[in-house]
Amino acid sequence: MDVELSARSRQILEAIVEDYIATAEPVGSSAVARRHAMTLSSATVRNVMSNLEEMGLLTSPHTSAGRIPTEKAYRFYVDSLVALRRVSRDEKRQIITHCRRGGAGLSDILKETSRTLSQLSNYMGIVVAPSFNSDVFRHIEFIRIGQRKILAILVSSNGAVQNRLIETAEDHDPEELVRMGNYLNEMMQGLTITQARERVLSEMKNEKNQYDRLMSRALSISEQAVAVDGDEIFVEGQARILDQPEFSDAARMKEIYEAFEKKGILLQLLSRCMSADGVQIYIGSETSLSRTAGVSLITSRFVTGSNTVGMLGVIGPTRMGYSSVIPIVDYTARMVSRLLSEG
Amino acid sequence: MDVELSARSRQILEAIVEDYIATAEPVGSSAVARRHAMTLSSATVRNVMSNLEEMGLLTSPHTSAGRIPTEKAYRFYVDSLVALRRVSRDEKRQIITHCRRGGAGLSDILKETSRTLSQLSNYMGIVVAPSFNSDVFRHIEFIRIGQRKILAILVSSNGAVQNRLIETAEDHDPEELVRMGNYLNEMMQGLTITQARERVLSEMKNEKNQYDRLMSRALSISEQAVAVDGDEIFVEGQARILDQPEFSDAARMKEIYEAFEKKGILLQLLSRCMSADGVQIYIGSETSLSRTAGVSLITSRFVTGSNTVGMLGVIGPTRMGYSSVIPIVDYTARMVSRLLSEG
DNA sequence: TGTTAGCACTCAAAGGTGGCGAGTGCTATT
C-alpha cells in the first residue's frame, strides 16, 4: 500500500493533486512545471508523471488530456503529503459561537454544529448524536396526558431526552405515576439505557413482581418507555454538493441524494468511525457509499461529559479540499467535546 | 380570469395538458388528433390550438415544436377540466397503515405521513405540524438534571412536547420544582401556549409576585420554558424531483434545493394555506417559490382533536399528475384529521 | 361556414467535417 517515491516525484504528485482539487480539470505536464516554479521542464515532468501513472497514482481520461489523481493518489496525498492549513482565527470564532448558539439542548447544539461544518467547508456537514442507548440513565417520568394515555420522558446524563406516548390498558392517576417513577428511578440509577432496558425485562420475569399490581404495571409501561430508538443524525448543506462540477449531471446526483435519504446507510458507515480516535478519512470507494459516485468522508468523534461518543464530519467529493477541511473537522470535534463535557 | 371555451376546445386543451403531463414534451397537432381518436384532422386541431395560443393558454418553445400549456392552462385545467381519479383501495390502505405506524407521538405520525405522501405521489411530501403556540396548554414539568440545570417539559393537548434545557441562577431541589410545576399548571390551565406565555409575562410584572421568592423564580424559569419555538415541518422525498426531466440540469435544481433548505420560505408559503378549507392548489408563480423553477403545490389542512390546524401536501413540477395527486392529498388530510381527533 | 388536404416554410436536433490546441511519448542532444 505505501509507496516509495523520490522527493521530486512527491512534489509533483502533490502539485497535481492540489491543482486538480482547485480546478477539477485534468492537469498537464506544462501546467505543473509552470505553476510549481520548479526548475524543471515540462518534458521532465512528463517522465515523472508517466512513472506515477504506472504506479497507479494517476490516470488520463484520454490520450491528450492531462492526468487526474486516482483514489490511491488521494490516499497517499492525505497520508503523507498534505500540508494542513491552520484553522484561522475567524473560523475558530465561528465554530465556537455557532455551536454555543441555539439553546443548551444537545440536539440544538449538534444541529448547529452540522450547519457550521457545512458552512466552513462548503460541503455537507454531518453529525451523529452520541448513542442514547449507551448513555447513562438519569431520570424517567410519567405524565398523564389523557384517558389511558401517558407521556413517558426519559432523560440521559447528556441531557438527551426521549419522549414517548404510551397507551395503557387501564387509567392511572397522577400519584400512581409518581410512585412508579420513583420506583423506576431508583431501580435504574447508574445504569446505561441499554442496561436499564435489560433490567426492566428481567424484573418483569421476576415472579415477585408479577403479583404486585403497581409494580407490574410500572414495568410494562417502562418497557415501552425505554424501547430502542434509532440514533439521531443531523445532515446539513445537502445543496452544496450541487456546486461541485463533477456532480452537475442528474444521474450522479440522484444516486447521492438517494443514498442520503436512507439515513441507515450513513449510520452504518459512520458507526465504523466511532471506534478510532482522531480524524478519520475515507476516500471514494472506501466509504462504500455508492461506489460510482466518488465521494469522500472526513470524520472525527467527540465525547460527552458522560463518556458516550458521537461522530461529526464532512462529506464532499473525492476531489475535496483536504488541507482545510481536515483541520476544521478536527478542531470542531475538540470544541464540541469540550462544550459537552464542561456542561 | 375564467375563460369561455367551446366543448371542443376544452377537449383539445385537456388532451394537450394531459399529454404534456405524461411526456414532458411539446405536443403537436397530429399527436392530439391521433391520440384523441376524435374525428378531426390535424389541420382542424391546428386552428383550435392557434386560438388557444392567442388566449394565452398555450405557447410554443419555437416555431416548429409542438405547444406546451401555460400556467393559465394548468389553472383552467385544474379548475374545470381535470377528471379526478379515485383513490384506489391499495392507496387507502397504504395511507392508513403508514400514518398509524411508528408510535403514537404527533411527530412520528406526521413524519410518516409526509413520507407516505411522497411515496404515493412520487413527488415531495410535506407536512407542517399544527402550531404548538396556538395549541392548548396541558402540562408543564421541571426535572432537575444537574447543578443549576433544569429540563423543562411543556406538553400540549395534541400531545406535542417541547423540551428545553434551562440554566438557572441558583440551584433548585426537586421538591421546589414540583411546587413550581403545580403552581404553573394551575395558572395556565385552559390557556393556549401563546396565552400562557403572555400570562407569565404579566404575572412577572405583578408586584406581589416579585417579593415571593419561589414565585418569581418559577416565573422566570417558565418564561424560558414557554419561549417561542419555530413550527415543525417535515419534508420527505426530496430526491424524487430529480426524476423529473425538467429539473435535470444542475442550475434549476440547485435553486429548488436552496429554497427548501430555508424552511422559513416554505413555512411562509404554507401558512397561507391554513386559512381555507379543502384542497388548495398553487401553480407555478402562484407559489411565489423561486419564480423561475416551475413548481406547483397541492395542499390541504388537517385539524387535531384540540382544534389546532396543520397543513399537508405535495410539491412537484408544474407539470404534475394533478388528477391523481389531488385526491391523494385530500384523502390523506381527512385520514390524518380523523386519526388525530379520535386519539 | 366549418372542415380538410396540400404545400411552403421554419427551426431544433442530429450527424459530419476540419482546424485548433493541449498534451503525450519518443528520440537525439547536452
Add this chain to the structure above:
DNA sequence: AATAGCACTCGCCACCTTTGAGTGCTAACA
C-alpha cells in the same frame, strides 16, 4: 539525468448539412 524538439493523438469547437416534426396559410370541399 535533464532537456529540447517533433510527430502524433484526440477531445473540443465552430461550422455545415440533413432530417423531420410541426406550423400557418390557402384553396377546395361538404
